[in-house]
Amino acid sequence: MKRYKTAVVLGLDTPSTRFLEEDLGELGLLLANLGIEVVGQVVQKRETPDPAFLVGKGKALEAGLFCKSTGADILVSDERLSPTQKANLQSQTGIEVWDRAFVIMKIFEARAYTAEAKLQVELARCKYEIPHLKGLGQQMSRAGGGIGTRGPGETEFERHRRKLERRVRDILSKLKVVRRRREYQRKRRHKAGLLTVSLAGYTNSGKSSLLRTWSSDGTLSVADQLFCTLDTFVRRVRLPGGTEILVSDTVGFIRKLPPDLVAAFRTTLEEITSSDLVLMVLDLSVPNIIDLFNVVQETLYDIGASALPRVIVLNKIDKVDNETVDSWKDRFEHMGEKVVCTSALNGQGLDVLGDIIEQCLTSRIYYGK
Numbered sequence: 552m553k554r555y556k557t558a559v560v561l562g563l564d565t566p567s568t569r570f571l572e573e574d575l576g577e578l579g580l581l582l583a584n585l586g587i588e589v590v591g592q593v594v595q596k597r598e599t600p601d602p603a604f605l606v607g608k609g610k611a612l613e614a615g616l617f618c619k620s621t622g623a624d625i626l627v628s629d630e631r632l633s634p635t636q637k638a639n640l641q642s643q644t645g646i647e648v649w650d651r652a653f654v655i656m657k658i659f660e661a662r663a664y665t666a667e668a669k670l671q672v673e674l675a676r677c678k679y680e681i682p683h684l685k686g687l688g689q690q691m692s693r694a695g696g697g698i699g700t701r702g703p704g705e706t707e708f709e710r711h712r713r714k715l716e717r718r719v720r721d722i723l724s725k726l727k728v729v730r731r732r733r734e735y736q737r738k739r740r741h742k743a744g745l746l747t748v749s750l751a752g753y754t755n756s757g758k759s760s761l762l763r764t765w766s767s768d769g770t771l772s773v774a775d776q777l778f779c780t781l782d783t784f785v786r787r788v789r790l791p792g793g794t795e796i797l798v799s800d801t802v803g804f805i806r807k808l809p810p811d812l813v814a815a816f817r818t819t820l821e822e823i824t825s826s827d828l829v830l831m832v833l834d835l836s837v838p839n840i841i842d843l844f845n846v847v848q849e850t851l852y853d854i855g856a857s858a859l860p861r862v863i864v865l866n867k868i869d870k871v872d873n874e875t876v877d878s879w880k881d882r883f884e885h886m887g888e889k890v891v892c893t894s895a896l897n898g899q900g901l902d903v904l905g906d907i908i909e910q911c912l913t914s915r916i917y918y919g920k
Contacts, residue, residue, distance in 0.1 A: 555624040555647075557590045558582055561614055562629050563605060564596040571629075573839055574806060578629050581654045584777050585661070590621045604643065605636045615644030625649055631807070634683045652679065652809035658778050659812065667729055667818070668781040674722045675815035677715045684708050684715075730818045737825055740797060746912050747785075747797045749823040751851060752832035753843045754778050754803030757866040760895035761832060762786055762800045771800075778803060783822045790905040796912070799826065804850040813853060820854045828911055829861040830904075835879060835892075836870035862889045862907055869894040 560582075562575050571594070579589040593614040595606040604611045605628060618626055625647045626640065632650040640648045656676055663669045740747060750758040754777045763771040766786035773779065783801045790796060799822045813820070823829060831847055833840055844863075851857045863883050868876050876892050883890045891907055893900035 555585075555587050557621070557623045558587050558625045558627050558649075559614065559618045559621060559623040560589055560592045560627050560629060561606065562592060562594040563600055564594055565599060570806075570839070570842060573842070574629050577806065578627065578651055578654065581651070581658060581777060582627065584658050585654070587625075590623050591617060593617055593626075600630065601636075602633075603635060604639050605630060605632060608643065611640055611643040614640075615646065618644060618646050627651070627654060629807075631809070637683060651807055652811070655778075655805065655809055656812065659781060662778050662781050665782050667726075670722050670725055670729075671815040671819065672781075672812075674719060674726070675809065675811040677719050677722070678811045678815070679809070681712060681715050681719075684712055726818055730821070733818060733821065745795070745797050746828075747799060747822075747826045748788075748828045748830060748908060748912075749826035750798065750800045750830050750832055751823055751856070752803060752847055752864075753834065754805050756803065756832045756834040756843075757895040758800050758803065758832050759784070761864070761866060761893065762798055764895050764898045765798065765901055777805070781816075781819075783819050785822075788905075790909045791902055792906075792909045794909055794912070796908070799823075804847050806846050808850065813850075817854075820856075823851070824854055824856045824859075826856075826859065828908060829856060829859045830864050830908075831861050832864045832866050834867050835865045835876065836867045840879060860911055862891060862904070862911065864904065865890060865892045866895055868892045868899065869896050 560575050560578050562571055564571050575592055575594075582589055593606075593610070595610045597607065601607055606614070614626055617623075623646070626644055626649075628636075628640070628648065628650040630650065631652045632640070632648070637648050637650070656672065656679060659668075659672045660676070663672045737747075750762060752758050759771060759779060760773045762784065763769065763773055766788050768786055771784060771786075781802050783799055785797050785799045787795055788798045801819050801822050802816055829851070831844075831851075833844055833847075837843065848857065851859075865876065865879055865883070880890050880892055889907060889911070891900055891904040893904055
């Protein structure tokens with residue numbers, strides 16, 4: 552498999568675009584997690600995306616020339632590309648074209664270690680690839696024959712599509728078994744009277760580090776990188792009042808998270824939707840906290856968890872000054888949120904968080920859902 556080292560990123564600035572600079576910067580971070588360096592960017596301002604090329608045909612040609620001048624291996628669009636747009640851009644630029652959704656899936660592939668995570672990533676990849684088959688070139692139009700095909704008139708496109716669709720059905724069947732097992736585990740916890748709290752937040756906000764420190768479990772893997780956690784980890788935590796709860800950590804969120812991945816990770820994300828309380832973890836050291844807060848809110852809404860009681864956890868207070876901590880705490884409290892400030896690195900604020908959780912879970916308002 553070819554190894555890519557450099558890329559040019561492609562952005563579209565429309566009247567509805569809000570955070571183009573941040574989005575392109577984050578796309579650069581995503582690529583860096585794959586060992587790919589961004590050597591330049593091409594941005595076009597226009598009213599609406601071009602249905603054929605995303606950007607205009609002339610800008611696509613310009614992007615191809617820019618890629619050649621910088622020696623870039625690939626052109627990566629921050630916007631999700633339709634099969635037609637991707638095929639046209641590759642034809643016009645003469646180099647391979649990816650989009651943000653594909654980059655995120657590649658990272659998920661690299662981070663998937665358990666059988667369940669690998670199945671979920673493969674499911675998303677298959678669903679992504681099926682509509683893009685027609686853009687793979689002339690080889691997909693050739694008629695073939697032989698064992699496993701439907702005769703000499705069947706094209707490579709049809710054969711490969713059937714193969715992917717068959718694999719999707721097979722994965723869905725296996726994930727159904729996993730889902731039933733998780734449902735059984737949740738019912739057992741409920742019968743045992745164990746309450747579950749879920750950590751939810753933007754990728755790399757410190758959720759896994761928080762759980763590691765809180766549960767005193769040094770076996771939990773943590774790293775300063777995007778999507779370090781793809782599986783669900785559940786650990787027992789004793790609150791200051793003596794109550795034992797289960798705290799679950801699962802996959803982080805990100806802007807423009809591919810719908811195929813959200814759907815594929817449904818089994819994993821159900822740990823959040825079935826919890827008694829959600830801890831929304833936000834990284835205080837980043838400049839665009841409100842933007843990330845909105846992304847997490849929208850994702851919780853998309854997976855059906857927006858109505859659950861929650862506590863805002865402003866994490867990484869060890870990286871900012873006290874004035875910044877107090878300012879953001881006041882701001883979120885004025886929005887009507889329950890807020891706790893913590894440091895996953897040194898455990899600061901975890902006792903306060905435990906007290907707040909105990910109050911929420913024993914309150915008649917929050918308990919007994």
